[in-house]
Amino acid sequence: MNETTLDTAESSIVTSSADAAPRRTFELDDTGFKEVPKRWRKFYRHWQGAGDELAPNEVICPVCKVVIRSHREFRPGDRVYCMPCMSRLVVVERPDGRLEADVLY
Amino acid sequence: MADFLSQYSIQRWLEMCPQGYLEDTVYGHEEGLAEPDDIMGDEDLRVASIALTVQLIAGERCALAASSGLVNAAPDDASKTFLATQTLDEARHVEIFTKRLVDLGVRKEDVNSTVDELANPNLVKFAEVLLEKVADGDFIAGVVGQNIVLEGMAFSVFELLEATSKDLNPKFAQTLSGTIADERRHVGFGENRIGSLIREHPERREDIERMQSEMTYHMLATFADVFSASGDSMDRGRQLAADHGELDGADMKWHGTDLATASTEDMEAVLANTVLGEFKTRLGRIGLEYRSPKVPA
Numbered sequence: 001m002n003e004t005t006l007d008t009a010e011s012s013i014v015t016s017s018a019d020a021a022p023r024r025t026f027e028l029d030d031t032g033f034k035e036v037p038k039r040w041r042k043f044y045r046h047w048q049g050a051g052d053e054l055a056p057n058e059v060i061c062p063v064c065k066v067v068i069r070s071h072r073e074f075r076p077g078d079r080v081y082c083m084p085c086m087s088r089l090v091v092v093e094r095p096d097g098r099l100e101a102d103v104l105y
Numbered sequence: 106m107a108d109f110l111s112q113y114s115i116q117r118w119l120e121m122c123p124q125g126y127l128e129d130t131v132y133g134h135e136e137g138l139a140e141p142d143d144i145m146g147d148e149d150l151r152v153a154s155i156a157l158t159v160q161l162i163a164g165e166r167c168a169l170a171a172s173s174g175l176v177n178a179a180p181d182d183a184s185k186t187f188l189a190t191q192t193l194d195e196a197r198h199v200e201i202f203t204k205r206l207v208d209l210g211v212r213k214e215d216v217n218s219t220v221d222e223l224a225n226p227n228l229v230k231f232a233e234v235l236l237e238k239v240a241d242g243d244f245i246a247g248v249v250g251q252n253i254v255l256e257g258m259a260f261s262v263f264e265l266l267e268a269t270s271k272d273l274n275p276k277f278a279q280t281l282s283g284t285i286a287d288e289r290r291h292v293g294f295g296e297n298r299i300g301s302l303i304r305e306h307p308e309r310r311e312d313i314e315r316m317q318s319e320m321t322y323h324m325l326a327t328f329a330d331v332f333s334a335s336g337d338s339m340d341r342g343r344q345l346a347a348d349h350g351e352l353d354g355a356d357m358k359w360h361g362t363d364l365a366t367a368s369t370e371d372m373e374a375v376l377a378n379t380v381l382g383e384f385k386t387r388l389g390r391i392g393l394e395y396r397s398p399k400v401p402a
Binding site: 050 | 112113117120121124125126286289290292293294296297300301304358359360361386387390391
């Protein structure tokens with residue numbers, strides 16, 4: 001059975017019962033990202049390019065290169081929404097273990 | 106995903122754009138900002154800035170013609186609505202870059218003749234390839250050409266220019282920053298709308314990939330022309346900035362290249378490689394194959 005928790009900007013995190021460990025939680029502060037209405041700004045930040053290491057609660061939108069942030073760490077299968085470019089994404093795990101987002105058309 | 110089109114509303118656009126990041130701006134920047142003295146006090150730099158701004162206006166005029174032309178070709182109301190908002194975005198871009206031209210000393214009555222005289226011929230051809238599809242009412246090709254190829258190019262060009270300007274020319278950097286925010290929505294629409302349409306119309310791939318190849322050829326030729334002509338003014342600008350201590354602590358890295366010291370060849374290479382890499386990735390995601398230009402530019 002899956003539990004859906006409303007989280008970032010109109011996104012949802014789908015928690016599978018198979019999740020082995022509880023997810024870490026994170027406090028989100030305003031990073032100065034102004035490209036979405038105020039109440040959603042803490043869920044996004046500008047990517048600083050190579051060398052900008054992502055936290056476990058962050059993924060890059062492959063369409064517009066904005067970093068999407070969540071209150072909880074991401075896991076493969078999580079669905080997230082990128083409000084700046086209005087893309088719907090799913091978190092996937094690459095062979096090297098990195099978490100990335102794929103676009104859902 | 107069937108309902109993804111519902112997010113394309115005027116209300117959403119109002120909240121994000123005019124009531125969001127453009128609130129309290131004047132022509133895309135904080136009120137009171139001006140072009141820096143380094144540019145306005147040096148004739149070579151001022152002329153070079155005019156030439157650069159003309160290319161931005163030429164590109165945005167093409168985007169305005171394309172997005173407005175695609176409204177009637179769109180197959181659904183949500184796409185028409187989005188393209189209507191994009192039309193206003195592009196009109197704003199034409200306006201703010203035209204305003205910059207005037208701020209740089211071009212008289213209002215000379216704007217069109219200046220654009221006609223200085224617009225790069227390859228950029229004009231790039232626009233013609235796209236606008237031919239739009240004139241034919243070809244929605245799929247038009248959106249790929251406009252929202253993937255043209256906007257994908259603009260996205261990287263504006264990012265590069267913003268990286269070089271944020272410490273040296275806050276007025277121009279802020280103008281670019283708002284434009285980049287607009288481009289995020291435009292490329293997002295291109296991928297999300299066309300991603301599903303290409304799956305429904307695989308027979309269109311050949312024609313669209315040929316258009317992409319042709320546009321890419323003219324884009325690379327434009328980059329080559331612009332960068333080869335900008336070496337002297339770039340050196341002059343760097344020298345003035347260094348003399349005034351403006352490069353001390355300046356962060357001008359972009360995709361691993363230090364824009365404060367890179368040669369024009371290196372800058373052209375990092376821009377071209379970034380744009381082409383993005384083309385390949387974006388086109389691949391929506392089911393198209395990137396096609397190299399027939400003659401390397």
